Amino acid sequence: MTHKIAILGASGYTGAELVRLIAGHPNLEITALAAERKAGQTMAQVFPHLRHMDLPVLCKISEIDFSQIDLCFCALPHKTSQEVIRDLPNSLKIVDLSADFRLRDGDEYEKWYGNPHTALGHQQEAVYGLTEFYRDEIRAARLVAGTGCNAATGQYVLRPLITAGVIDLDDIILDLKCAVSGAGRAMKENLLHAELSEGANAYAVGGTHRHLGEFDQEFSELAGRTVHVQFTPHLIPANRGILATSYVKGDPQSVYETLQSAYESEPFIELLPFGETPSTHHVRGSNFCHIGVVGDRIERRAIVVAALDNLTKGSSGQALQNANLMLGEDETQGLMMAPLFP
Template identity: 55%
Template sequence: MSEVRVAILGASGYTGAELVRMLAGHPEFRVTVLTGDRKAGQPLASVFPHLGMLKLPDLVAIADVDFSQVDAVFCCLPHGTTQEVIAGLPEHVSVVDLSADFRLTSLDAYAQWYGHEHKAPELQKKAIYGLTEIKRDAIRTARLVANPGCYPTSVQLPLVPLFKAGLIEAQDIIIDAKSGTSGAGRSAKEANLYCEVTEGIHAYGIASHRHAPEIEQELGLAAGQDVLVSFTPHLMPMSRGMLSTIYVRTAKGATAADLRAELSRVYAAEPFVGVLPEGAVPATRHVRGSNFCLMNVFDDRQPGRVIVTSVIDNLVKGASGQALQNMNLMFGLPETTNLAQQPLFP
């Protein structure tokens, strides 16, 4: 394979910086374009000093990029700004979009949850939802992949196989999820200031978070019927990490041991998904900085219910790591290429 020329749009944000870190030393991909409209003309090292040892192009405005000289694009732009940008790219460019702009297959649902009409409806029809372990075959031949949200990734990886196996009911599902503050992005917001976040925890987006329809869309496909979830995210005083605690009803006769056995079977050969031994509790510190998802299943005290726990790094498996995993597949590379980073601890 000849060298793949990569552009990262929105490289001045957290997911863009994480992609730069993960692409360093990639045997096939070379970063040739970094955009950051408000930081155009600056070296990336002035925005992210921790990347200062890498030889990288300076940040430029998207309008100044010659996409005829680009083979692959990671789009890390804010929601609502991506559709028109991607629609204007040459057909030869492969795209992984990290925003929510192409995740919802229903244009009506998109308009309802994001407050405006979809600006590239024909392109939406061609987008492939990029939960790698579940959609691998479709991703290989895709031109545009909609990278899943962080919360949906942490929820779907354990629940999709359980729905497909008929082990859980498609009702009365409660998702209590917690994320580090990097999930809110890098732009200055009063609610994300240190004094607003530290030494506390709070729920947000109660019954209205935009990841809910994404979760329900994909779980519904796995269950073969509509799925409605109670989903409440919480902001934690940490920079990265995500824990989802999920309460589900089991199918008649199914036990926590049955659910754990099915997840262990499905993910036995997966490089990035691990089912822990009985009784072991996943923790965000066990996946920090890695592309791993760890999970387990526990009996609830209520008969007929189980508790599923899942942890990821929201910036890696929940965003940039999964994006690279998908792009590797799109170019016929082992999906693990340059993703072998082990978790950071302590």
């Protein structure tokens, strides 16, 4: 069965990544591509690397006949996304890649994103899109909220450990190195080549990063008590990838065995042999997440390192994985491509 797909926000990095991934899916057909400021242009004009594909011309959202669409990917900025989704047909299946429906509490959304939520009914309906942990809910969902890429990486490391109670919940440090595409495609002075290359910097230091809202929500719910992680992201001069290093108090072997048990049947999570750590090079362009565990020289402390591609497993690949479940497709369909190396 062929499913007709629309992508809103097709001129951004996650939109282009969705197109790339869907091109390898035998049962999805891209019927509409929306990009308000680039309406009337072809995808070849916006993204020359996709010129070999037969794709619809970019249009405005108002021009799409959603009665002919089976599932819509919404790759729009936060705030814009909720306003658009609020007006879409209630029968339409939607995977949202923005931050607008990740937080279940409207006050928490306003705290982290600075504006009141205008679609609270949809917010309550949305299922959090971390596939490996919400698989059954996603399969039955109409609206799925894709996670933040940093939030996904940190959760792959920490969720099983918090659930199993094998680490000290009051002493969790999470350090992330994030590639520049995670900031989107909009022109920003600090992302210019001359400003970014040959350097790295911490940002949102001291607990101001918006993805902390997701960590607080998810980790506290798992633990049945408040859990706050110490989290610092760093911007690195790379196009793709996230490397997360977490420092936890707990027996390293127990940490490893807990992750091994949690992920042994997961198609996209690869736990490395004990003592090995991953590289962003090894997951680039793929839907895989690699995790490694090392024992620290200090007794009963472990270091857990995870690597994933922020545009694929951290965003568009996760979105397609969720869409497969929502449409009754094999979860891995269109996503088993090998990473690009070098």
